[in-house]
């Protein structure tokens with residue numbers, strides 16, 4: 517069984533600074549999940565509740581939360597060049613974080629792979645700031661909830677085409693939350709270089725795999741098999757939260773990458789299989805991030821849901837002699853922190 521959490525009021529948020537992060541994204545994603553269900557996947561839909569204030573405060577500063585809420589409840593306003601709100605945005609964002617909390621509870625307490633199908637996205641939002649269409653960092657809120665449920669090691673895997681600078685910032689010096697991202701670089705928001713590897717006790721626990729524009733399934737599969745999956749296996753998280761963005765799809769108007777739906781089905785199957793294989797690891801909790809071509813978004817969500825229940829397809833084996841240069845370079849840069857990446 518798979519659980520999906522969402523709320524129709526996530527569609528009431530309107531960002532006047534973006535034509536692509538549109539309310540219709542919610543219905544498109546939902547339809548993809550529904551197609552997976554009608555074709556036989558055992559998928560159960562539930563409405564999300566707003567995230568409790570203490571769950572938000574585990575990540576965001578009280579002052580930021582108060583200001584954002586006041587801005588929205590006053591009718592909305594401008595936050596950055598890409599990000600603005602209307603009167604419903606606070607509620608939509610809090611329902612988004614609430615769905616993420618429910619997803620991680622569904623995974624850890626219910627033992628079922630869970631998917632928060634929400635908007636606006638979250639991974640560019642930091643403790644004190646909104647950015648890049650994002651108001652509240654749902655994945656970070658979910659990770660904090662996982663810690664409060666007793667998980668000692670939590671991983672966040674971010675496959676959105678953009679680097680999740682907000683999530684990275686929030687956990688940069690923490691040893692309890694591993695952040696892994698594969699993303700286009702150089703690209704918005706400008707972070708996510710190989711040498712951004714964490715600080716203090718968090719040194720080595722930020723894992724960035726930057727890929728050039730137009731990367732397709734071969735490069736991405738090598739990034740998963742050569743870096744992301746071995747590091748996850750070595751870290752032994754008790755839950756894997758996925759920042760599931762679909763803007764690396766070849767038809768996305770922003771991303772400039774070359775993936776298709778099939779890749780995301782394989783990626784979700786690989787993460788679900790890894791979680792089954794690890795001792796004491798819950799099934800994955802996924803949270804929708806970007807993805808701005810409605811048809812592609814719908815197809816990718818469908819493939820992801822199917823992947824969660826299925827077996828991984830063709831094995832993604834890492835072959836050093838055939839590995840693309842960006843993946844080889846990432847392994848070399850991160851090898852001092854991870855035995856599994858050492859030659």
Ligand SMILES: [Zn+2]
Pocket residue numbers: 676677678761763805806807
């Ligand atoms: Zn994105």
